[in-house]
Amino acid sequence: MTIPGDxxxxxxxxxxxxxxxxxxTDLQLGVQTDGSRPGREGPGYLSPSSAGTFRQCQRRWEYRxxxxxxDPPGIPALVGTFVHRVLEELLHMPPVDRNVEVAxxxxxxxxxxxQEHDAYIAMKLDDDAGRRVRWSAWRLxxxxxxxxxxxxxxxVQREQRVKCELDGVPFVGIVDRIEKLDDQLIVTDYxxxxxxxxRYESDRLRQVLLYAAGLDAIGQRPHSARLMYIGSGSIETDxxxxxxxxxxxxxxxxxxxxxxxxxxxxFPPTVGxxxxxxxxxxxxxEGTAEIERRYGPAA
Numbered sequence: 001m002t003i004p005g006d007x008x009x010x011x012x013x014x015x016x017x018x019x020x021x022x023x024x025t026d027l028q029l030g031v032q033t034d035g036s037r038p039g040r041e042g043p044g045y046l047s048p049s050s051a052g053t054f055r056q057c058q059r060r061w062e063y064r065x066x067x068x069x070x071d072p073p074g075i076p077a078l079v080g081t082f083v084h085r086v087l088e089e090l091l092h093m094p095p096v097d098r099n100v101e102v103a104x105x106x107x108x109x110x111x112x113x114x115q116e117h118d119a120y121i122a123m124k125l126d127d128d129a130g131r132r133v134r135w136s137a138w139r140l141x142x143x144x145x146x147x148x149x150x151x152x153x154x155x156v157q158r159e160q161r162v163k164c165e166l167d168g169v170p171f172v173g174i175v176d177r178i179e180k181l182d183d184q185l186i187v188t189d190y191x192x193x194x195x196x197x198x199r200y201e202s203d204r205l206r207q208v209l210l211y212a213a214g215l216d217a218i219g220q221r222p223h224s225a226r227l228m229y230i231g232s233g234s235i236e237t238d239x240x241x242x243x244x245x246x247x248x249x250x251x252x253x254x255x256x257x258x259x260x261x262x263x264x265x266x267f268p269p270t271v272g273x274x275x276x277x278x279x280x281x282x283x284x285x286e287g288t289a290e291i292e293r294r295y296g297p298a299a
Contacts, residue, residue, distance in 0.1 A: 043258070045163075045170035048207040051254045058261055059269035059287070063280045066262070072279050073119045075133055080192040081117070082137040083230065084176065085110045087144065087190060091155050091177065098150035103141055107134075140192055143231030154180045162214035167248045169255040175211045184223035187211050187239075195229035205237050206247050213244040 043050060043065055054061040063069045073081075089106045090098055111134060114120055125133070144150075156178040163172050177188040189208050196204050208225035215222055216239075226236040237243065261267055271290035281287040292298070 045172045046251060046255055046258070047172050048210045051210075051251055052207075054258050055254055056274070057270040057278070058267040059284055060278055060280060061258075062261075062267035063283070066267075069280060072122070075123070075125075075129075075136075076193070078114060078117075078120060078123075078133050079137045079140070082107070082110065082114050082133070083140050083144075083192050084190055085113065086137070086141055088158050088176075090150060091153065091158055095151040095153075098153075100142070100145055103145075107138060107141065140230050147228065147230065147234070153177075156180050156185065162211065162218065164214050164217040166210075166213055166217060167252040169248075169251050171210070171214055171217075171251065173211050173214050175215070178215070178220070178222070185215075185220060187215065187222045187225040189227050191227055191229045192231075193229065195227075195232040195235065201235050205235060206250070209237065209239065209243050209247045210251065212239040213248055216244060 050061070050065055053064060064071055086103060086106050089110065090103050093102060114133075115130070157175070158177055160175045160178055161172070162175060165171065175187055176190050179186050179188060187208050189211070204227055205225065208227055212222045212225045222239045224236055224238050226234050228234045269284055269286045271286050273294070275281050275284075275287040275290045276295065278284070278287055281291060
């Protein structure tokens, strides 16, 4: 089971993020560098979340993907995990069984998985806090049923792992849902945070457009791509050649810059408001200074 992995901006689960996707779906495939930094490894591929992290702060990317430091999830991330798992299992059921009562049974069956996860154990939640996690997740599941009738969804694939090459970049992504409507494929990714304002919609849609480009590369051309912000609405875009080309170019540029940074061993930080929510800020002198500049010395 994976923790999904984007206070502004929010990630998939309503928590502060420097990623564009779901960090928990990233696998680390190490590739040795040119030897300039013995023992340091670069990534074997890019995912939407790792690419987004690198673009927003190279230092955080270094800590997360080279040093492999844990990126501690909070309660919103656990809620997101729970909701994703219940919806995954619900959409696996025959359409006639995709109802609220079945969802309740699935939630009871899935909850022990959350409790047994290292992230949940590390948080040392008491019984009351655990109940609040469950109820927060269940309210979102109820909100999902208000957004669509799952019995009408023609599911093609759930949690599909896409592995391909996009403009010379090894790419891996995990798509929450591929469905068919009027003989056209739609890529859908669930989000349990708040829907973005119109200003940030195009930025958030890059994730599902990358999934669409990956699917297109393996012969599954989607017609549209959608982010379903459970409880607060969906944003959607047509999958055009122009849109896919734009995200592929951005991915290729990120990959080139990343490889240069890995070979040179230099990962400069990008300081700003997000430093205050970075789990690694205590180990980053520039991030610590930025937090103090904005909010004053720590008490």
